[in-house]
Amino acid sequence: MADEALFQFLHSEIIQYVNSAEPGESENGRCVSKLENMGFRVGQGLIERFTKDTPRFKDELDVMKFICKDFWTSVFKKQIDNLRTNHQGIYVLQDNKFHLLTQLSAGKQYLEHAPKFLAFTCGLVRGALSNLGVKSIVTAEVSVMPACKEQILCKNIKS
Amino acid sequence: MADEALFQFLHSEIIQYVNSAEPGESENGRCVSKLENMGFRVGQGLIERFTKDTPRFKDELDVMKFICKDFWTSVFKKQIDNLRTNHQGIYVLQDNKFHLLTQLSAGKQYLEHAPKFLAFTCGLVRGALSNLGVKSIVTAEVSVMPACKEQILCKNIKS
Numbered sequence: 001m002a003d004e005a006l007f008q009f010l011h012s013e014i015i016q017y018v019n020s021a022e023p024g025e026s027e028n029g030r031c032v033s034k035l036e037n038m039g040f041r042v043g044q045g046l047i048e049r050f051t052k053d054t055p056r057f058k059d060e061l062d063v064m065k066f067i068c069k070d071f072w073t074s075v076f077k078k079q080i081d082n083l084r085t086n087h088q089g090i091y092v093l094q095d096n097k098f099h100l101l102t103q104l105s106a107g108k109q110y111l112e113h114a115p116k117f118l119a120f121t122c123g124l125v126r127g128a129l130s131n132l133g134v135k136s137i138v139t140a141e142v143s144v145m146p147a148c149k150e151q152i153l154c155k156n157i158k159s
Numbered sequence: 160m161a162d163e164a165l166f167q168f169l170h171s172e173i174i175q176y177v178n179s180a181e182p183g184e185s186e187n188g189r190c191v192s193k194l195e196n197m198g199f200r201v202g203q204g205l206i207e208r209f210t211k212d213t214p215r216f217k218d219e220l221d222v223m224k225f226i227c228k229d230f231w232t233s234v235f236k237k238q239i240d241n242l243r244t245n246h247q248g249i250y251v252l253q254d255n256k257f258h259l260l261t262q263l264s265a266g267k268q269y270l271e272h273a274p275k276f277l278a279f280t281c282g283l284v285r286g287a288l289s290n291l292g293v294k295s296i297v298t299a300e301v302s303v304m305p306a307c308k309e310q311i312l313c314k315n316i317k318s
Contacts, residue, residue: 005208006234009201010169014176017197021180038176042168049164075165 004077004099011100014038015116032119039123040130047128050074060154063132064091071128076100091152093125101146114142125150163236163258170259173197174275191278198282199289206287209233219313222291223250230287235259248313252284253306260305273301284309 015035022030050071057063068080072095082094100117104110118140126138129152137153174194181189209230216222227239231254241253259276263269277299285297288311296312 005205006201007165007169009204010166010173010197013197013201014169014173017173017180017193018176021176034176038169038172042165042172045168046164 007075008100008103011120012103014120019116032115035116035119036123036126039120039125040127041123042120043124043127043129044131045127046075046124047071047131051132057132060089060134061085061087063129063134064093064152067125067128068093075124089154091154093150093152094147095150096147098142098146098148101142101148104145108145111142111145114145115140118142118148122150125152129154166234167259167262170279171262173279178275191274194275194278195282195285198279198284199286200282201279202283202286202288203290204286205234205283206230206290210291216291219248219293220244220246222288222293223252223311226284226287227252234283250311250313252309252311254309255306257301257305257307260301260307263304267304270301270304273304274299277301277307281309284311288313 015031018034019031022034051066054066057066064083064085068083072078072080076095076099078095078097078099080093081096082092084092084094098121100121101114104113104117122138122140126136129136129138134154138150139153140148140150142148174190177193178190181193210225213225216225223242223244227242231237231239235254235258237254237256237258239252240255241251243251243253257280259280260273263272263276281297281299285295288295288297293313297309298312299307299309301307
């Protein structure tokens with residue numbers, strides 16, 4: 001619980017700081033992209049440690065399962081609730097109780113602020129995938145707080 | 160290990176970002192104080208959770224012991240190695256292998272960058288103490304990496 005809290009508090013501080021440091025531009029685009037970049041580098045670092053003793057992954061789906069189970073659990077203390085794929089490089093990861101959104105009110109009131117709270121995590125996933133050899137575009141959407149859907153569009157450089 | 164790494168990576172990202180966002184002023188003063196403030200708020204939040212089920216502290220020394228043991232362990236995965244006090248409101252906490260400095264080279268080369276890596280933690284301790292009713296000034300010094308000494312000067316508002 002302690003670690004969760006530390007990450008959560010630190011994460012909100014970063015959002016707040018980046019938000020105030022970047023001059024108010026169109027829909028916080030700059031703020032979101034800064035956060036995404038931070039997440040990317042953290043994801044790169046983390047995945048290196050996590051996969052140190054892991055056997056080589058069979059395929060992209062295998063990588064994605066690792067992200068949903070092991071990676072997600074170590075960062076957010078729970079697994080992804082639902083993973084769907086079209087088997088053509090699109091993966092949709094659903095977390096019904098996304099850790100970093102639980103602080104926000106569950107109503108629709110703060111829905112507009114959700115992108116800031118998701119950007120770091122999108123970067124985190126993109127960074128992790130990138131160091132596993134999977135180039136991707138990661139986007140996230142929230143329709144009902146605190147559930148969150150991450151859509152991953154993979155451009156596998158191996159194929 | 161995973162959590163440690165997450166905190167460590169996030170911490171370096173913040174330093175890097177704050178460092179680049181604050182225009183280069185005299186000896187990074189602004190950067191250090193931003194980091195200290197972030198730490199302060201995180202410390203305030205954390206101590207509230209940690210002490211939820213803790214019995215009331217006897218005195219200042221009791222508070223300080225809690226910081227050295229429980230608080231330090233939950234954040235840095237180890238206890239403070241040495242706690243000294245003059246029993247007049249000055250406490251010196253020594254950590255011989257400070258978690259956030261172990262990434263830096265052990266030589267003297269990067270000693271000048273140490274303040275940036277300590278500022279967040281100084282704030283963390285000050286914030287935690289503040290919410291326990293102890294007003295304080297927290298400073299840190301490093302003479303040999305990765306050992307770190309935090310000096311806490313308490314201005315107890317209760318007395």
